[in-house]
Amino acid sequence: MENSTLSPVFFNDDCYPWLYETVKKEHYSKAFVIVDSNTAEYCLSIFLQQLHTDVPVEVIELEPGEEHKNIETCIQVWQTLADLGADRKSLVINLGGGVITDLGGFVASTFKRGIDFINIPTTLLAMVDASLGGKTGVDMGALKNQIGVINNPVAVLIDTIFLKTLPPEQIRSGFAEMLKHGLVYNKEYWYSVVALTNLTNDDLDIAIKQSVEIKNTVVKEDPTEKGIRKILNFGHTLGHAIESYFLENKNRNILLHGEAIAIGMILESHISMQQGLLSEEEYREIKTVLLSVFDKTLFTDKDIDAITELLIHDKKSEFGMPKFVLLTETGKAVINKTVDKVLINKAFSDYEK
Template identity: 45%
Template structure:
């Protein structure tokens, strides 16, 4: 499953050329209420040619990445006489591209779709790599497909529409790419004097290149692609636990916490030095702030972790750092090791 084209420049020229080549009889544009207001007007103004277009709006937020919303969209597409020659354009952040890709890849056994990511998270992660999915019963991405878009079009100007919290959230995946694969990328990010859409956008293509290089070597996650899960075993559990609470965390915020805990686990397994751990911790706390994990919630986190797709033989599997810029996968840890790692994270956080 080789990656389909990802465009970083002259994107609307390439996009309109793609539409002209394919001549889709019906085009659906999937948006949430935020991208409907802030991104869709510019997007439509850049479209050329006479197309039959239907806009489908879904509610924003990870809590809406569910089978119920997917069913609603499938029913809408059916009512509008969609065929296998129709096109779905996913205009939004990671939730929209995950959900929209899943809807398109399963409707009538698959229709073409295009990703137009509008957040850092979706530009460097969710919209790249061919994974689609929905959450179910609070478990992240437990239902999904491997399916590639016709193309992915990255337009950094959309980052100007992001609330500040969403912007910071997306940085987590970029920092992860540096930690697991490219020390220079990590250093370029942490050494930026001003973290803002303009400064970060020049490094987005580097992050995308890292992810696509990993995926081209392992499209179906049987080997090295697993390193992309660094920070996600703990992070997904935290995200699921707090999803419907007043302390709701964005994906990147939860992954940042996960990376700090899993860096401690890397240190405890003698894979990184104390100096490397301190460097990682210092910068992630500086960027994302402090969020301690209540000790009484640790059993709940194990509930979520036990549903992780990477697990083997009822053991919880991790991808852990092997120095900054390298990563090992399929590392099995027991509950005592993981619990101690979480408690060490809290102690280190309190002392930082």
């Protein structure tokens, strides 16, 4: 299933008038709000106070966390939708972070061959990345986003009031994707985000809008990720493998998505330097900035071997070879690069210094 029309994005005070008019105009039979227990506690009441509609509303609450982003949870939600009388004219509203928008979008895209859904991201990560661009899906075991479709929501509603409900580590997790947008597409944006020392001020609202514009510009040019959209995977080839490894390894604490991607961006920047694409000066700057935001993670040789093995399952792999996005300079990236395992090991060695 594929709907490559770019979704409109509404911010703050524009969100709820649009939602009211759209629900009224489309004559939806029912609205189903998908949340996890965190957004049920901290965000749901804020949203429901703004949802002025005569359409019957049901709330479907899920367990939080990446470990529940799987097909088993989808089956439960599909069954709940059926039990509650959802039909082709029902609307799904995904109120939550990246797990909820990814899974809820996939559930809506496949229930009765597809019903409308709206994403209302409540984390910084979801606002600048996960809720945008139409990627939906779930993990298969610890392997990230192996099952899914590209299908855009009716709209994305970004209300930054929800950021006040987040702990600092969740803000930092989203900050990683904003920094990524600068690294692969816009050097000036990179420096403006680096300058954001206070991540809860009005400047953050401006930076979020700029991040959304960058992602949507790239996605509009290449909705199905055949070319330039791949640059948005910078840091994700190794980052996803690291995230998966920590997810399935009970001896390691689970890393947030942004924490794993930050490590991936440092490693892939080092690989870019080793391949003669990126200057050492720019690599050192990138590493210094990211390590000023994210704590360093220690890896054993066994960890690195296991993470490297996971690369073969990366969904960007072709003919059994993982494909990397590498930097040629801050603000510019190249796609479809193969990388020798020796370079990966050297990148890990430098990361630990």
